[in-house]
Amino acid sequence: MRSPVAARPSPVDDRLGRSELKTLTLAALGGALEFYDFVVFVFLALPLSELFFPKGTSPWLAQLQVYGIFAAGYLARPLGGIVMAHYGDLLGRKRMFTLSVFLMALPTLLIGLLPVYAQIGALAPVMLLVLRVLQGVAVGGEVPGAWVFVAEHVPPSRVGFACASLTSGLTVGILIGSLLTAAIHQRIGHDALLAWGWRLPFLLGGVFGFVAVWLRRWLRETPVFEAMQAQRALADELPLKRVLRAHGGAVARSMVVTWTLTAAIVVVILMTPTLVQVVFHLPPSVAFLGNSVASAALALGCLVFGALSDRFGPARTLAAGAAALLLATYALYLDLHHGAAHFLPLYALAGFAVGVVGVVPTVMVTAFPPSVRFSGLSFSYNVAYAVFGGLTPPLIGATLKAFGPLAPAHYVALAALAAIAVAAGLRTGRRMPPSPGA
Template sequence: MAQVVSSTSSMAPASRALSGRDIQTLLLASLGGALEFYDFVVFVFFALPLSHLFFPPNTAPWLAQLQVYGIFAAGYLARPLGGIVMAHFGDRQGRKRMFTLSVFLMALPTLAIGLLPVYAQVGVLAPVLLLVMRVVQGVAIGGEVPGAWVFVAEHAPPGRVGFACACLTSGLTAGILIGSLTAAWINHHLAPEQVLGWGWRLPFLLGGVFGFIAVWLRRWLSETPVFAELQERKALSRELPLRTVLAGHGGSVLLSMAVTWTLTAAILVLILMLPNLAQKPFGIAPDVAFLGNSVAAFCLGLGCLAYGWLTDRIGAARALLVGSLALIAVTYALFADLEAGGAHFLPLYALTGFLVGSVGVVPTVMVMAFPAPIRYSGISFAYNVAYAAFGAVTATLISYLGERVGRMAPAHYVAMTAVVSVLAALWLMLSRRNGDQQLL
């Protein structure tokens, strides 16, 4: 069995409280991550106007929406490229450099999307340019998320890795909240004609500015103590880090991919796609759908922190098990209420957001699954390949299943992925009992 354990001293069981420097690092990293993640996800909140503006006017609405979701998916397909390349240099030359480069690469295409001409102006060139910008975004986010988790985990004091990773994840979800609030404000204050005319550009222009602010913020961060120690001991990977990952850590890769599938489904379906899913199939008003999404995104951030706290106290596997079971229950409760008319949509969506926060356990599982010299490459490969495979098909698959299977299809899909995490958690607990791992 491949080893699923980190042996660096920073992951030792002894614990201490977060220092002022630790808190500063977490805040700066989380805020920068929030701004960058906003840039990546705001695309999906404006999928409907983009489907009208970037494709021929005689395109069937369902086909135009399917096409724009395809461009959205292209960002996920590009993630492994950026993630693998940045992770290679992150394991060889330092975490901080790649941590700063990724946010710069995100700011440029986001700003460019806000300035793009539409189909009525340049014809087929419009969706092509949109696709190119989305691919560059995917390259950037592919290096950002794994690098951010590694960065904060290696800065965290012993016994606080779960909370540190969850703080960063909470920061990333704050980017979803900012995007949701922006979409809610625009849909509430602008007429549909204004949104199609110029309002859709605002979130992308703001995102570009946010991205450059994040670049400036990250200049205050320092290299991680773990990487500095590896440099001092000349213990950096002498071989290609990814080759080492694939040759000797297959179990860690499969584990990381499994839990990433659940994370992908929970975030994409229950947070990013649900405002649109609630409107068309279930008849929820747009302003109510986006209000619910804003509340859910806020609760998601709180849920990540709660599960991070829980991880440091009961272990990653037990926290993953509890979170996955709760996610199954609340997903069916939310969709059953929507099926019945949505009388309790807002409070149930808030609870759903909080319990989706169980994804805050996932980065801890992955960070502790790989040794430090190849940690960035291991997480980046497993996370980005899984996210590309599952994220690229989720939006179109849900749209297809909704037409063929029925309105409960999204709930069935999320529940199926959560069962995978339940099995992963049980395997981790059994492995520790047999002495094969020290993850918990």
């Protein structure tokens, strides 16, 4: 049984065994299915804006209202994250890891069954909002819990790749949503999409979620938590109280890098397919094809940046990756602004650069000791994601008029510079610390 604070591992300990690879695979697959449930909403923002608000509503206003409902899912994340993290630090990681995916599957299925505005009036957007909030509660416990779970199952020198592989799995969920949405747009007309086609991704997502619940039956509790139980080293007070009292610096750093993660994912991956249609007038088929390519590149980029983090240290990798993200995002939006002649390759490049988000969980996991790791990471990540993830879609929509079509790139650049500042303040090294929480 691996101690929560282990000595420097031997070369044999550095290898990922069959059990650890199985854990990473099942965790990543389950995370992909759950994250698909959470993000497919944004890919259907345009039809939802027509269906859940009265006819005659200005398109930009209806779209802004849908983005507001999308943002509500982010605002609900701290509630789920804090509660699940509290019990995850006291009762075990696996229990909360399984509960979160169940709480995601149910509201996703129900969204696919909702009546629209033409059927029940103003109650339709209210019900959509409530179910979106429930999704936010679930994902608030899922993402930080997943990072902690995989990090505590692998040797300390492989924490970067482990967290990145889970993040890569989450991005595969985005890819599934993008591919499915693109297929629906290509195979059925707009009228059929509004009549019934929009429901398919949510109904399938509910099924995907229950498959993820079943998959997690095969996971075991983390060795780090089992060791804390055996040594009676669990938190003897509210874990979050200890985090806020003793780990303020770690919370601040984690919140800043979460902003970078949020800006990269929400703007470059989730919002760009809609923006290229509305702002740059590309057809939906091209927009979603580009997003599929970018999402695939993102999944690969997470693995590459995670491996680099184990090799060169998270600080150096974060700084280099954030600089690449800044440059690639500007290249994409400048090309869009001048006619989109190179949209697909530049979107793929930007997606790969977004893979720097694979380093972010390593920075956060290694910032907190095991006894309060779940609570510290979850609080920092979810509060920051609630603020930045919730504000980003309406903020981008509002600043497009003020700053022009490059506004999304300006926003991502600011977040990337913030990550570079955090990286400069971290101690760099070629290997991970001896323990992810030491």
